[in-house]
Amino acid sequence: MSTRSWAEPYKIKAVELIRMTTREQREAAIREAGYNTFLLRSEDVYIDLLTDSGVGAMSDRQWAGLMTGDEAYAGSRNFYHLRDTVEKYYSYKYMVPTHQGRGAEHILSQILISDGDYIPGNMYFTTTRLHQELAGGTFVDVIIDEAHDPLSEHPFKGNVDIEKLDALVEKVGADHIPYICVATCVNMAGGQPISLANIREVRAWCDRNNVLLVHDMTRVAENAYFIQKREDGYADKSIQEIVFEICSLTDVATMSSKKDAMVNIGGFLAMNDPDLYEKACGLVVVYEGLHTYGGMAGRDMEALAIGITESVDDDHIHARVGQVEYLGERLERAGIPIVKPIGGHAVFLDARRILPHIPQEQFPAQALAAALYLESGIRSMERGVVSAGRDKVSGENIMPKLELVRLTIPRRVYTQAHMDVTADAVIRITENAAQIQGLRFVYEPKVLRFFQATFDPVID
Numbered sequence: 322m323s324t325r326s327w328a329e330p331y332k333i334k335a336v337e338l339i340r341m342t343t344r345e346q347r348e349a350a351i352r353e354a355g356y357n358t359f360l361l362r363s364e365d366v367y368i369d370l371l372t373d374s375g376v377g378a379m380s381d382r383q384w385a386g387l388m389t390g391d392e393a394y395a396g397s398r399n400f401y402h403l404r405d406t407v408e409k410y411y412s413y414k415y416m417v418p419t420h421q422g423r424g425a426e427h428i429l430s431q432i433l434i435s436d437g438d439y440i441p442g443n444m445y446f447t448t449t450r451l452h453q454e455l456a457g458g459t460f461v462d463v464i465i466d467e468a469h470d471p472l473s474e475h476p477f478k479g480n481v482d483i484e485k486l487d488a489l490v491e492k493v494g495a496d497h498i499p500y501i502c503v504a505t506c507v508n509m510a511g512g513q514p515i516s517l518a519n520i521r522e523v524r525a526w527c528d529r530n531n532v533l534l535v536h537d538m539t540r541v542a543e544n545a546y547f548i549q550k551r552e553d554g555y556a557d558k559s560i561q562e563i564v565f566e567i568c569s570l571t572d573v574a575t576m577s578s579k580k581d582a583m584v585n586i587g588g589f590l591a592m593n594d595p596d597l598y599e600k601a602c603g604l605v606v607v608y609e610g611l612h613t614y615g616g617m618a619g620r621d622m623e624a625l626a627i628g629i630t631e632s633v634d635d636d637h638i639h640a641r642v643g644q645v646e647y648l649g650e651r652l653e654r655a656g657i658p659i660v661k662p663i664g665g666h667a668v669f670l671d672a673r674r675i676l677p678h679i680p681q682e683q684f685p686a687q688a689l690a691a692a693l694y695l696e697s698g699i700r701s702m703e704r705g706v707v708s709a710g711r712d713k714v715s716g717e718n719i720m721p722k723l724e725l726v727r728l729t730i731p732r733r734v735y736t737q738a739h740m741d742v743t744a745d746a747v748i749r750i751t752e753n754a755a756q757i758q759g760l761r762f763v764y765e766p767k768v769l770r771f772f773q774a775t776f777d778p779v780i781d
């Protein structure tokens with residue numbers, strides 16, 4: 322194992338200026354945003370830890386790649402470069418580009434899911450589950466129980482519980498399970514990895530039950546980092562080798578390239594089965610664009626091909642996750658309740674334990690995210706009951722065990738000093754946590770409510 326520090330394997334060539342705000346300005350901004358950090362203007366944000374999606378810093382090579390964009394409607398040179406890169410690093414033979422990850426989820430769900438089907442997965446992701454439901458399916462959580470416990474130190478909290486899969490087959494029959502969706506570095510669990518041993522078990526289960534294995538590979542390189550660090554037999558394997566091995570065990574992949582692959586926009590649906598590819602080509606032309614550009618410009622496909630190559634570099638990924646761990650360890654040393662182990666793309670604050678006086682019906686994580694912004698200008702994201710939404714049958718709020726605020730670190734964007742400012746701000750607000758009030762809905766959208774909902778403080 323390398324003893325080198327996580328220091329960044331790059332130097333800074335261009336900077337984007339950001340602005341500090343006063344408390345009065347932030348008070349007005351968060352009120353106007355209805356206490357929803359998604360509705361803040363980016364100009365009013367000092368350090369933006371809302372997401373790691375589409376906000377990474379591209380390299381000089383990626384920017385140079387933009388200039389080589391071939392914007393032909395059909396058969397762009399950059400498409401072939403991207404297709405070959407996907408096969409070389411991720412193993413999948415066929416690929417249709419999409420505008421981002423949910424474009425791929427949409428097409429896949431429409432092709433594979435019929436009314437009344439069940440789709441198991443290692444915890445839900447918001448857009449993934451919605452597309453499954455829109456296609457007539459029902460998501461079933463088959464992640465191990467430890468994933469729902471923020472204190473469990475299980476090294477692979479993204480693992481699938483095979484007994485839960487067997488129980489589902491027993492209940493609904495394998496014929497009603499078109500595929501299982503396995504995410505690498507499970508976002509909603511706190512950026513927690515799945516082990517290769519577990520992926521192999523899932524593969525065997527899929528073969529026994531004639532069920533496809535779909536890979537949400539949005540953060541596969543970060544997952545590979547944890548396998549290299551924690552799984553027996555992988556310490557001497559490169560990130561590139563581990564990523565390839567993970568992908569080779571799966572049949573289909575949906576990718577949001579805005580994360581691991583460090584582009585501002587883009588995604589794809591990839592597979593090995595020519596029949597599935599033919600069906601995907603049939604739908605991509607309806608919803609995204611011709612099969613050789615899908616939802617992407619030629620220049621963006623070029624930047625993506627280069628970004629994929631950079632994303633599997635060992636030094637890159639060690640620095641990337643190292644920075645997240647640096648922030649997490651600082652918070653841990655200060656006694657702040659966070660999800661353990663520290664995840665790959667973010668540090669997750671445990672809002673239940675930070676704000677024990679706020680019941681889950683009053684959205685503690687949403688309130689904590691708003692309070693952090695007010696204190697410091699740092700933007701984070703709620704990942705709790707607001708994100709979980711309502712049960713599609715009963716209409717009741719789904720009450721997840723994890724009520725979290727995500728401090729998501731964009732790739733190659735912020736410095737160690739920014740991490741220190743963030744840790745100091747979190748420590749300050751937790752010291753005054755008793756003053757933070759719960760929230761109630763003012764406006765609740767019907768779908769993916771966390772994006773556009775507005776709230777008011779609950780005044781006792």
Ligand code: PLI
Nearest residue numbers: 372373374421422423446448508539577
């Ligand atoms: O935001 P998209 O449409 O490019 O990708 C959707 C998506 C799919 N799977 C996973 C695991 C994601 O994390 C994901 C998007 N995540 C966002 C936007 C995030 O802030 O985490």
